[in-house]
Amino acid sequence: MKLLSRLKKLIEKECVQEPCVLLKHTSNAENHPPHWLDEAPVVGGFDGGEEKKKKKSFWRWPALSFPRKATKYNLAKAENKHQAEAGSYRTFSEAPASKVHPVAAEEQLEQDVLGKCHIRSHYKIGSKLGQGGFGFVYEGTRCKDELKVAVKFSVKSPNTPYIRVPGHPKSIPMEIGLTLMANKIPRAPEIIKILDWEDNEDHFIMVMERPMPCMNLKSFVKLHGESLDEGTARNIMRQVIEAANxxxxxxxxxxxxxxxxxxxxxxxxxxxxxxxxxGAQMKRFGYDVFSGTKAYCPPEVTVNGKYHAKPTTVWSLGILLFMMACGYYPTEYDLDLISKRSWTRPGLSQECCQMISSCLQSDPQQRIDLEKMHMHDWFKSALHLVG
Incomplete structure (x- = not known):
């Protein structure tokens, strides 16, 4: 317990990303350590969970200011891609005993914790891929077949949410549960595969596939001059839409x-x-606490104080496409033209501009349905070009 406490303080001390903020219609904000390896997401204590004391803060749409930090998350260096069946899943009610080393180096602290976990007996832990507010990610190798994996270690907070997942007798941490649900058979290749996991008293560990070679989309776009050609953006969007559905x-x-x-x-x-x-489980009646990244937050969160899963996902996909195609975050002027469906951009096809506009309508009811996105004329026009 003492070792985990020291490690948690170390992670929070070293993390230089911006803190997460709670977004609610009441205009209250709660500060949390930033999410691992990302531009800091907004974390709202999760719907239905206990909330801490809140500091007042007001956030308006669409006049927003967002951090634009380079991400550290890059799983790849260069090896063949492997495929493997999902591994065994284990839950432990107590964390293994840990010995505190008063003068241990930061890396040794992390290795001490990983060295005590049961996952360590099945995987060789390699270099650290990155670190964030809730833990860190290491590259790893599965002992039985040399499969390359990523090992994510997360320190629990007092309000870490748990859910019940079919096939598992006990509640498990929300992140593990949602990843398992998204990995149901038949597997979707557009969603990262979870191979193994371990739940301890004060931390949990997830083992995931590590595709080779790869980089995150932000780094990929930057590598291509801050924006992508329309054909590449279309190929990526088609897969992301499938993953979301x-x-x-x-x-x-x-x-x-x-x-x-x-x-x-x-x-x-x-x-x-x-x-x-x-993430969260799907709810019919929507959500009133936003958890995610501010730059992708839809306007109804602050305008109405409530949001729903599908329209919110469509909005985030619209922001994603805009940034891939244009190379910058939409300005207030862009969003105003988009709301009037009169937005265009030189170099982009009419169908692409219409696709962006259909996603970024300020009224969620006016947005394209998530299930119909793959049938948009933008994707059909690509088929005509191929023919």
Whole structure:
């Protein structure tokens, strides 16, 4: 317990990303440590969970100011891609005993914790891929077959949410549960695969596939000059839309679809959605606490104080497409023209501009349906070009 406490303080001390903020219609904000390896998401204590004391803060749409920090998350270096069946899942009511080393280096502290976990007996832990407010991610290798994996270690907070998942007798941490739900058979190749996990008293560990080679979409776009050609953007969007629809059909609301949470294989152009840490189970009557990243937050969160999964996902996909195609976040002027459906941009096809406008309508009821996005003329026009 003491070792985990020291490690938690170390993570919070070293993290230089902006803190997360609670967004509610009441205009209250709660500060949390930032989410791992991302531009800091907004975390609202999760709907139905206990909330802490709040500081007053007001956030208006669309005059927004957002951080634009380079992400650290890059899983790849260069190896063949592997496929494997889902691994065993274990739950432990107590954390293994840990010995505190008063003068241990920061890396040694982390290794001490990982060295005591049961996952360590099945995986070789390698170099650290990145670190964030809730923990850190290491590259790893599965002992039985040398499969390359990513090992995510998360320190629990007093309000870490738990859910019940079919096939598991006990409640498990929300992030693990949602990832398992999204990984149901038949598996969607557009969603990161969870191979193994472990739940301890004060931390949990997830083992996921590590595609080779790959980088997150933000790094990929930057590598291509801050924006992508329309054909590449269309290929990526088609896969992200499929991932979003699979999640919704399986009762999972990701809530944080953004460039940093999408991995791109530069060789095959395969895309994978990662990180369900801000997610929630699907709810019929919507949500009143926003958990995600401010730049992708829809206007109804502050205008109406309530939002629903599908229209919110469509909005975030619209922001994603805009940033891929244009190379910048939409300005207030852009959003005003989009709301009037009169927005265009030189170099983009009419169908692409219409696709963006259909996603970024300020009225959620005026947005395109998530299930119909793949049938938009923008995707049909690509088929005509191929023919």
């Amino acid at each position: 699979v999640c919704v059909k399986r009762g999972v609301f990701h809530r944080d679809i953004k460039m940093e949470n999408l991995l791109v294989n530069q060789d095959t152009m395969e895309v994978k959605l990662i990180d369900f840490g801000c």
